[in-house]
Amino acid sequence: MYKEANAGTENTVQNAARDVLGVLNRLKIYPYTLIGHSYGGKVAMSMVHQFGRALPRPVQVWVLDTVPGDVWCDDVGDHPRDTIRFCTTLSRPIDSRRALVESLTGAGFTIEGAQWMTTNLKADGNGKFDWTFDLDGIAEMYASYEAYDLWPMLETQPAGLSLDFVQAERSAFVWTPEDVDRIRRTGANVHLLKNSAHWVHIDNPLGLLDILEPSFENMERGFGK
Known part of the structure; x- marks a missing residue:
């Protein structure tokens, strides 16, 4: 029990x-x-x-x-770990959803993945955007997901x-x-x-x-x- x-x-x-x-x-x-x-x-x-x-x-x-x-990805596009790491380097607040897409695609991520990441933004009340989640917490969660042995x-x-x-x-x-x-x-x-x-x-x-x-x-x- x-x-x-x-x-x-x-x-x-x-x-x-x-x-x-x-x-x-x-x-x-x-x-x-x-x-x-x-x-x-x-x-x-x-x-x-x-x-x-x-x-x-x-x-x-x-x-x-x-x-x-162990969980790992083939080389078939955006790796979640790489996406998370890159997003932690971006200045906040983020100017716009378009700016996020341009930053991600400019770093080599796919347009589809970049557009999906914009769904995780929220308006900050001052005309800009921030994440809906704690990026450091997300990084911890993903690391646990990859490594946890069941x-x-x-x-x-x-x-x-x-x-x-x-x-x-x-x-x-x-x-x-x-x-x-x-x-x-x-x-x-x-x-x-x-x-x-x-x-x-x-x-x-x-x-x-x-x-x-x-x-x-x-x-x-x-x-x-």
Whole structure:
């Protein structure tokens, strides 16, 4: 049984998972299904790992396009770590969204990535812009995401867990055949989502739903018992 503890102040996967478990504990609920994408996938796995040897009821966990161990990107565009590091060098406040795009593309980042970064700006009330988040905290979170090893959770799964991974066909992350085989040897499943890069819910939402749907049907049958 999960026992609530102080989450601490570090911006890590473990503390994010502890925060969510703390909320669920206070509300006295526990979901039948957990779905986590990217960083959230490791948060979902960490929640299970922190809970202990047995879950209060059968739980289905879906991990969308992230691996349990080291995370790194192919050379296919903007690396999040590089984007974060570059943004920490920019003077603040930022003059405009266009200025941010020009700074990023001038440093070699893609126009698509630069435009997406403008969605993380907020007006400062003086005609300029600042970040909606703490960049130093984001850097800590991403470093934790890359390094946090959740293979021990897979290899000592608690009773009641069903675990499935979705691998994007054009994922920026490297899914080695060895990692896929290792996941499957633990009893977890790996599903390949065709025609999708990392943003699986945007690139191929219907294909993703087709993969997830059987587990929802199983959950509905469980409700009827």
